[in-house]
Amino acid sequence: MDIFNNQESKGQSANGVNNNKTEGSQNNASGEKQAQLISSDLQSNLDMLHTRLGKSPDIVIRRLGDPADGMNRNSQQFALVYVDGLVNGASVNELIAELSKQTERDMNKLQNGEKFYQFLKNHALAAGGVTETDQEDKVLLSIFNGNVVVLVDGCATSLLADMAGGNLRSVEEPSSQTVIRGPKDGFTESxxxxxxxxxxxxxxxxxxxxxxxxxxxxxxxxxxxxxxxxxxxxxxxxxxxxxxxxxxxxxxxxxxxxxxxxxxxxxxxxxxxxxxxxxxxxxxxxxxxxxxxxxxxxxxxxxxxTFFKFFQSSEDYYQRYDISTFLRMIRYVSFLVSMLLPSLYIAITTFHQEMLPTTLLIGLAAQRDGVPFPALLEALLMEMTFEVLREAGVRMPRVIGPAISIVGALVLGQAAVQAGLVSGAMVIVVSFTAIANFVIPAINMAIAARLTRFLLMLLGATLGLFGIISGLMFLLIHMASLRSFGFPYMAPLAPLSYNSLKDIFIRVPWWKMNTRPEAATDNIARQENAGQSNPSDHPSNS
Known part of the structure; x- marks a missing residue:
């Protein structure tokens, strides 16, 4: 049964259960507009639907029980209303055929609108879920939710038959979060x-x-x-x-x-x-x-x-804990590289050349000898070029997008070095920074690293390593002040919780993970008698 239509048919709201009459009296007392109720006359209801919905071709109104259709002239009239494309067409056709047979057979017993309504509700409708309502707005909402609305002449209540269907995307493997080992099903638009x-x-x-x-x-x-x-x-x-x-x-x-x-x-x-x-x-x-x-x-x-959740992948819990720990540490290092590498290169080559070995310093100086731009402008030029190529690869057709982005990066990078616009070392720094950014599992955290990278580049070009360290301190203070629905963003490091550290930088074995993280639960017990002894110490393994 559709949980949404079921709630609405009972007059429930998000805060509790409200009876329709009580709601109407409250609205009158507060001066609000009372909910419009449907009429007991079938033609009036159909006219209301035509007025509210217009003459849209996808709105189907199938009127049954009319003597003009060849049925008994004493037949009880009723109508089915639905949106073509939002319902299961085969189920609707079967419903119409079954209703026609049953109503024609039992019509002599059902000459009253209320009796006919109860007959449809309890016997004739074979849908998976049937609810009812007497409000116009809920009837309209139910139609757009993919239900078939049944209106009976002489009854001021409508039936909502759950027959949602239409063309929907099937369950497929997620395209943005792929894993080597693990389930391959992904959410859809339904x-x-x-x-x-x-x-x-x-x-x-x-x-x-x-x-x-x-x-x-x-x-x-x-x-x-x-x-x-x-x-x-x-x-x-x-x-x-x-x-x-x-x-x-x-x-x-x-x-x-x-x-x-x-x-x-x-x-x-x-x-x-x-x-x-x-x-x-x-x-x-x-x-x-x-x-x-x-x-x-x-x-x-x-x-x-918390901040550390964005570096955890589903595959961490499907691989061995030692492999998962190694991969997780790579993600943290890649995050730091994607934020800091260009700014460190700019700061060191501009202010702190003494930190480099003599041979490397001579090589970098020789490469930059013909470059007319300072290190900051050179880095910004390459970063913006790569961002443009990245965006073009996403927006272009899927068949040629990756090829264009890869070829464009190679050709433009090589041409820029040969033209003397940038140095070869800067191309390496920017390329490795971009690759490290792709390692972060959560795309929104990867974008955050890309944005903070430009701030740190400006600080490194103006204040050197002092500016970079000052920028990192500001970021840490800002992150420590963040909350996610009231819970500290940097937990379990700030504030410190030793029990929750087992799944932050490392991933301990499952038999040691006997408690849940304390971030969002008061029930921290995950498993009983787990982690008290190593499984290898069990007598059956000795």
Whole structure:
């Protein structure tokens, strides 16, 4: 059953359960507009739909029970309304055929609109989930959610049959977060498919999926997924509060939500992780994180997070712990290289030549002898050239994009050196910096490293190593001040927590990882009697 339509048909809101009559009386008391109810006359309801929806060709209104269709002249009239392309066409055709047979056979017993309505609700509709509502806005929203709305003449309530379908992308391997060993399934643009992928991995009755609708025009369905008893209740409530405060006409991707609910509004460092891997989202839920799924986007948001989460890959937990630790250390080194290497080159060649060996210094001086630009301008020229090539490779057709970017980088780099615009050493520095940037698993953290790189280059060109160190201190202070839904961004280093260090710079074996990180959960026990003894000490292994 569709969780969103089920909630709406019962008159539930994000904050609790509201009866329709109570809601109407409250609206009258506060001066707000009361919800418009549908009529008991079928023709009036169809006229309302024509008025609200216009004459769009994808809106299908199938009227049944009309004597003009060859049925009994005493037949009860009703209509099916749906959007072509948002429903399963075969199921709708089967439903219409079955309704025609059953209503023709049992019509003598069902001459009253209310009786006929109950007959359809309890016997005739064979859909997976059937709910009901008497409000115009909810009828319209249900139509656009892919439901078939059944309107009965003489009844002021409509039935909402869940028959969502249409052309949807199948579950495929994620394109942005590939692994050598591990699951190959990825999220799609269908919210219901995404929740089912998490359900397949976490078969616990404590898994909660809270539904919301955001966007006055798009009416985008949002799902908040967490594990009750593991995720902190105050964090879950804070997420709900921030989502409820969003007032926007449309939400087309999770980035809309991210910018509204993040703690720090002005920072280059991300405070939420986005992933299209169900195993990564499930692992975060098991550690106490909360997942936000946006209908229409294959990327989900995980929160709260720490800085070190962005250097952890799903494959770290599928490989041996020693291999995973080695790869994780490479990622940290690559992050520092992508931020610092160009600025260090500029600072050393400009202010601190005595730090270089004599042979290397003579070689660099010979290369820069014919270069007319200072080191900073030379580095900025190469960096901007590489950024343009990177963006062109992304935007160009997928078949020729990689080839153009690689050939362009080689040709332009070689031509720039031969023309004397840049030195060969600068080409090496910029190229290795770009390669190191690709090692970072999270693309949003890689972009943060790219942006801070330019700031450090300016500081290195003006103040030397003193400027670089000052810039790093400022970044550390800024990162220590950040919060992700109230939790320190630099935890477990600041504040220090020894129990959570086992999965930060190194990845200890699974039999030693007996507690969850303390970032987002009060229930830190992950496994019982784990880590108390080495498995190799077991009598069966001796």
């Amino acid at each position: 919210l219901r498919t995404n929740t089912s992928l998490i359900r397949r991995k976490i078969k616990s009755p404590d898994l909660r999926i809270d539904a919301k609708v955001i966007g006055t025009q798009t009416k985008t369905n949002i799902a908040v997924v967490y594990l009750k008893g593991v995720a902190k209740e105050e964090i879950v409530q804070e997420i709900h509060r921030r989502l409820d405060s969003i007032q926007i006409d449309g939400v087309l991707e999770g980035a809309y939500i991210e910018e509204f609910i993040q703690d720090a509004k002005i920072t280059v460092f991300p405070t939420m992780i986005n992933t299209e891997r169900p195993d990564a989202a499930s692992a975060g839920i098991l550690e106490g994180q909360v997942v936000i799924i946006v209908d229409g986007s294959p990327f989900v948001l995980l929160m709260p997070v």
